[in-house]
Amino acid sequence: MLNFSYSNPTRLVFGRDAELQVGAQTLAVLGGKAKVLVLFGGGSARRTGILDAVEKSLEDAGFCVIEKGGVQPNPRMGFVRETIDWVRDQGIRAIVAVGGGSVIDTAKAVAAGIEYEGDCWDLFEGRASAEKALPVLAVLTIPAAGSEQSIRCVITHHGTKAGIGAECLRPAAAFINPDRFKTLPALQIGAGVVDMFSHILERYFSNTAHTEYTDGQAEAALRTIMEFGPKVLEKPDDYDSWCQIGLAGTFAHNGYFGLGREEDWACHAIEHEISGWNESITHGCGLAVVIPAWMRYVSPMAPERFVSFAVKVMGVEPQADDRATIELGIAKFIGWLQLMRMPTTLAALGAAECPIDAIARHCCRKGPVGHLKPLAAEDVEAILEGAR
Amino acid sequence: MLNFSYSNPTRLVFGRDAELQVGAQTLAVLGGKAKVLVLFGGGSARRTGILDAVEKSLEDAGFCVIEKGGVQPNPRMGFVRETIDWVRDQGIRAIVAVGGGSVIDTAKAVAAGIEYEGDCWDLFEGRASAEKALPVLAVLTIPAAGSEQSIRCVITHHGTKAGIGAECLRPAAAFINPDRFKTLPALQIGAGVVDMFSHILERYFSNTAHTEYTDGQAEAALRTIMEFGPKVLEKPDDYDSWCQIGLAGTFAHNGYFGLGREEDWACHAIEHEISGWNESITHGCGLAVVIPAWMRYVSPMAPERFVSFAVKVMGVEPQADDRATIELGIAKFIGWLQLMRMPTTLAALGAAECPIDAIARHCCRKGPVGHLKPLAAEDVEAILEGAR
Numbered sequence: 001m002l003n004f005s006y007s008n009p010t011r012l013v014f015g016r017d018a019e020l021q022v023g024a025q026t027l028a029v030l031g032g033k034a035k036v037l038v039l040f041g042g043g044s045a046r047r048t049g050i051l052d053a054v055e056k057s058l059e060d061a062g063f064c065v066i067e068k069g070g071v072q073p074n075p076r077m078g079f080v081r082e083t084i085d086w087v088r089d090q091g092i093r094a095i096v097a098v099g100g101g102s103v104i105d106t107a108k109a110v111a112a113g114i115e116y117e118g119d120c121w122d123l124f125e126g127r128a129s130a131e132k133a134l135p136v137l138a139v140l141t142i143p144a145a146g147s148e149q150s151i152r153c154v155i156t157h158h159g160t161k162a163g164i165g166a167e168c169l170r171p172a173a174a175f176i177n178p179d180r181f182k183t184l185p186a187l188q189i190g191a192g193v194v195d196m197f198s199h200i201l202e203r204y205f206s207n208t209a210h211t212e213y214t215d216g217q218a219e220a221a222l223r224t225i226m227e228f229g230p231k232v233l234e235k236p237d238d239y240d241s242w243c244q245i246g247l248a249g250t251f252a253h254n255g256y257f258g259l260g261r262e263e264d265w266a267c268h269a270i271e272h273e274i275s276g277w278n279e280s281i282t283h284g285c286g287l288a289v290v291i292p293a294w295m296r297y298v299s300p301m302a303p304e305r306f307v308s309f310a311v312k313v314m315g316v317e318p319q320a321d322d323r324a325t326i327e328l329g330i331a332k333f334i335g336w337l338q339l340m341r342m343p344t345t346l347a348a349l350g351a352a353e354c355p356i357d358a359i360a361r362h363c364c365r366k367g368p369v370g371h372l373k374p375l376a377a378e379d380v381e382a383i384l385e386g387a388r
Numbered sequence: 389m390l391n392f393s394y395s396n397p398t399r400l401v402f403g404r405d406a407e408l409q410v411g412a413q414t415l416a417v418l419g420g421k422a423k424v425l426v427l428f429g430g431g432s433a434r435r436t437g438i439l440d441a442v443e444k445s446l447e448d449a450g451f452c453v454i455e456k457g458g459v460q461p462n463p464r465m466g467f468v469r470e471t472i473d474w475v476r477d478q479g480i481r482a483i484v485a486v487g488g489g490s491v492i493d494t495a496k497a498v499a500a501g502i503e504y505e506g507d508c509w510d511l512f513e514g515r516a517s518a519e520k521a522l523p524v525l526a527v528l529t530i531p532a533a534g535s536e537q538s539i540r541c542v543i544t545h546h547g548t549k550a551g552i553g554a555e556c557l558r559p560a561a562a563f564i565n566p567d568r569f570k571t572l573p574a575l576q577i578g579a580g581v582v583d584m585f586s587h588i589l590e591r592y593f594s595n596t597a598h599t600e601y602t603d604g605q606a607e608a609a610l611r612t613i614m615e616f617g618p619k620v621l622e623k624p625d626d627y628d629s630w631c632q633i634g635l636a637g638t639f640a641h642n643g644y645f646g647l648g649r650e651e652d653w654a655c656h657a658i659e660h661e662i663s664g665w666n667e668s669i670t671h672g673c674g675l676a677v678v679i680p681a682w683m684r685y686v687s688p689m690a691p692e693r694f695v696s697f698a699v700k701v702m703g704v705e706p707q708a709d710d711r712a713t714i715e716l717g718i719a720k721f722i723g724w725l726q727l728m729r730m731p732t733t734l735a736a737l738g739a740a741e742c743p744i745d746a747i748a749r750h751c752c753r754k755g756p757v758g759h760l761k762p763l764a765a766e767d768v769e770a771i772l773e774g775a776r
Contacts, residue, residue: 001631003403008396014648015391210628213612213635220604228600240598243389243648247601260402260631 001210001260008254010149011173014246016239018177019139022054023061026094029135029172033062034093039083039107041071041099045141050180054098054139066090074279075102075109077121077157084113084120094135094172100192101145101154101283104138108153108169111136124155124162133168139175142184143246144192144284146199146253148174154272156279160362161272176250178242186233190340191284193229196249197222198287200257202268205298205305205372208261218257219312224248226313230339266298266370267291270380273359274351281351288342289349293387295330301373306330346387356384389598389648396642398537399561402634404627406565407527410442411449414482417523417560421450422481427471427495429459429487433529438568442486442527454478462667463490463497465509465545472501472508482523482560488580489533489542489671492526496541496557499524512543512550521556527563530572531634532580532672534587534641536562542660544667548750549660564638566630574621578728579672581617584637585610586675588645590656593686593693593760596649606645607700612636614701618727654686654758655679658768661747662739669739676730677737681775683718689761694718734775744772 011028013021026036038055045051051067058065068083087110097107111133113120122128138148147153151170154163184192204218225248231241251257271286299306303322310316310329314336319325334344343349360380368374375383399416401409414424426443433439439455446453456471475498485495499521501508510516526536535541539558542551572580592606613636619629639645659674687694691710698704698717702724707713722732731737748768756762763771 001403001628003406005399005401005409007399011393011395013393015389018391021393210631212616213609213632216608216612217605220608221601224601224604240389243598244601247647259635 002208002262004260006255006259008149008170010171010254012149012250013173013175016177016179018175019050019053020057022096022137022139022175023057023063025173026058026063026096026137027061029137030093035064035066035091036094036096037087037092038065038067038096038098039071039103039110040067040069041103042069045069045098048141048180048183050139050141051098054096058096066092071099071103071106073102073282074156074161074275075106077155080106080109080113080120080155083110088114092134094137096137096139098139098141100140100142101147104136104145104147104171105153105155107136107138108133108147109155112166112169121157124157124164130164130166130168135172137173137175138171141180142188142192143176143181143249144195146196146249148176149250149254151255152253156276159276161276163272174250176246178239178246181232181242181246182237184236186341187282189233189236190342191282192249193225193232193245193284193340194288194337194342195284196252197225197229198267198291199252201291202265203258203261203263204309205264206261207302207372211261214257214259214261215308221248221252221257222313226336233340262371264371266375267294269363269369270294270383273363274354277354277359278351281349285343285349288337288340288344289346289351289387290383292330292334292337292344293383295333296386297379297383298373299326299330305372346384352388356381360384390596390650392648394643394647396537396558398559398642400537400638401561401563404565404567406563407438407441407568408445410484410525410527410563411445411447411451413561414446414451414484414525415449417525418481423452423454423479424482424484425475425480426453426455426484426486427459427491427498428455428457429491430457433457433486436568436571438527438529439486442484446484454480459487459491459494461490461670462544462549462663463494465543468494468497468501468508468543471498476502480522482525484525484527486527486529488528488530489535492524492533492535492559493541493543495524495526496521496535497543500554500557509545512545512552518552518554518556523560525561525563526559529568530576530580531564531569531637532583534584534637536564537638537642539643540641544664547664549664551660562638564634566627566634569620569630569634570625572624574729575670577621577624578730579670580637581613581620581633581672581728582676582725582730583672584640585613585617586655586679587640589679590653591646591649591651592697593652594649595690595760599649602645602647602649603696609636609640609645610701614724621728650759652759654763655682657751657757658682658771661751662742665742665747666739669737673731673737676725676732677734677739677775678771680718680722680725680732681771683721684774685767685771686761687714687718693760734772740776744769748772
């Protein structure tokens with residue numbers, strides 16, 4: 001196990017009517033009344049009533065609320081810059097994000113950008129690091145990205161998806177009301193569940209030895225997602241099942257499952273290229289295509305971990321030959337993805353025409369990606385060819 | 389699942405030489421140099437060199453260090469009061485506890501007591517609540533109590549062990565270097581491992597429905613402790629195994645495994661009476677006697693959860709008859725306690741002569757204890773009779 005230093009101060013407010021506590025928690029964070037920005041995406045936040053509920057909670061607590069909608073999926077740097085300019089001189093003291101990962105990541109980028117003197121994209125290109133940010137409070141409308149408790153933030157700029165991680169980006173509070181997930185469309189449910197699964201998987205596939213505690217926790221969380229993902233897809237009004245998915249999704253990405261080990265993240269790096277190339281592609285759907293292809297390519301190089309995955313996560317009976325066990329594990333995983341109604345090939349994703357060689361080169365422009373097996377551009381190309 | 393609000397901001401610094409970061413972390417907490425109290429127990433903290441390492445780290449960071457030793461196991465209110473009086477006028481800004489649960493709990497009581505105008509025991513008797521406390525940083529010398537990340541604090545006064553929980557009591561930082569556990573005596577290893585196991589168990593044995601995510605996490609952590617407890621007892625110089633026990637012990641009591649459910653805590657309530665009656669009894673040894681007796685008494689009233697415990701934690705093959713499955717689970721648990729070289733009867737604990745009826749009445753002086761099956765004095769008496 002590796003040495004580590006970890007702290008996750010995000011307050012998690014979970015359960016029915018969680019969003020009604022936004023006002024009180026914002027007061028706890030700021031210590032007094034102020035002007036706050038409520039950021040959201042499209043019309044669904046207003047249609048479902050969650051935006052009104054959050055704003056009323058803030059106003060009842062005495063806050064002056066300014067709202068801004070229009071965050072797109074795979075959120076753009078242009079919108080971030082525009083929002084920074086728009087709010088810079090208004091004396092905003094906190095940002096309340098009402099939405100999923102795209103809205104929360106936009107809020108984080110704006111929160112850090114306001115505190116940074118140069119152009120915000122510098123932070124994503126590694127020319128500067130995010131040291132300070134306005135407090136962000138996240139009201140979740142879809143369990144998927146885990147951004148509401150994470151230090152991560154991903155923004156797209158001219159076809160490049162860049163992610164950063166900084167302690168100052170971890171939200172002050174996250175509000176998760178599983179009742180709010182009942183109206184999600186099937187595609188978003190499936191993609192969200194795959195995304196949270198992958199956040200644990202990218203931490204689980206590690207070369208670091210002697211991480212049995214964290215392995216056991218990760219395997220248990222993956223099994224919970226395996227069990228309840230299909231349940232919420234089949235019965236979106238099942239509050240109790242949403243509770244399990246909501247909890248798994250928010251802990252998946254807060255760092256707990258990566259404690260004391262190197263993490264992989266090759267699949268995310270590859271997928272970001274695909275949804276960077278075509279921004280209409282949903283991240284979770286892209287992952288459902290990339291992960292099995294990555295598994296087929298990488299598993300011969302790190303068979304031990306893939307045997308554990310097959311047996312302890314996918315519930316495969318160990319075979320005499322490890323390769324057979326691994327293949328059964330991958331096959332069962334693909335079966336589960338199909339149960340989640342996810343595409344599992346580039347063609348089914350609508351990305352049959354993607355420029356595989358250019359994508360692979362761009363993916364590895366700063367060097368190999370991944371840790372379990374560091375991948376050069378030719379590896380990424382082979383993986384994507386295997387995903388056709 | 390129940391609604392909840394949860395935040396655990398404790399910074400966990402974990403791994404080799406973790407204690408060398410105390411100075412830097414204290415600076416991060418206080419924001420500037422100040423006078424800090426280093427609190428410890430007996431001579432072992434000095435003998436093993438950890439006290440010197442911590443004080444040097446603090447001094448190198450520019451802090452003025454005042455030290456005080458002498459904290460006893462099952463720590464006393466008298467010592468807490470004396471320490472409060474001693475440090476009140478010195479302008480202490482933080483307390484660094486170097487030790488196990490007793491030292492950390494004493495530090496917490498002093499930290500809250502300094503900020504409270506009345507007598508500190510009021511906080512433990514429910515006459516006032518702890519609203520504010522000096523920052524506490526905990527350098528762990530034995531993985532057991534989990535106090536280094538918890539909101540809890542237990543102090544003994546005239547034979548009464550009283551526990552409180554308050555957010556302000558959660559340490560600002562915890563330092564866990566598994567290398568430091570290699571010199572622990574077998575009795576302390578066994579008792580510590582049983583204590584951490586029980587912290588998860590008291591949360592796992594719950595009536596709350598639909599807690600599958602948390603159940604899975606708890607079962608996995610219990611299995612990790614089951615596996616690695618005997619390993620560290622057999623080979624105390626096995627760093628990698630201590631990493632698993634160290635992680636399990638510190639997460640066991642930070643609240644994660646209790647999210648969204650009622651917790652039980654009957655076994656702790658009963659054990660506190662026993663080690664309150666005879667302060668030379670080690671808490672973890674007392675738990676090893678109480679828990680099996682509690683299981684035998686309560687399992688007929690909540691068989692479902694005990695079947696899960698038997699199958700998912702103890703690895704028992706499900707039997708045709710649930711009662712048989714449960715009994716196999718309890719028998720296997722007792723076998724594990726014996727492997728951990730723990731007493732499993734009051735006689736073996738050296739408590740054959742304890743006044744069972746008086747203990748049972750004192751235990752329930754404020755009402756029934758426990759949640760899975762609320763226990764009146766006669767139930768506690770029957771449990772202790774069954775532990776003879």
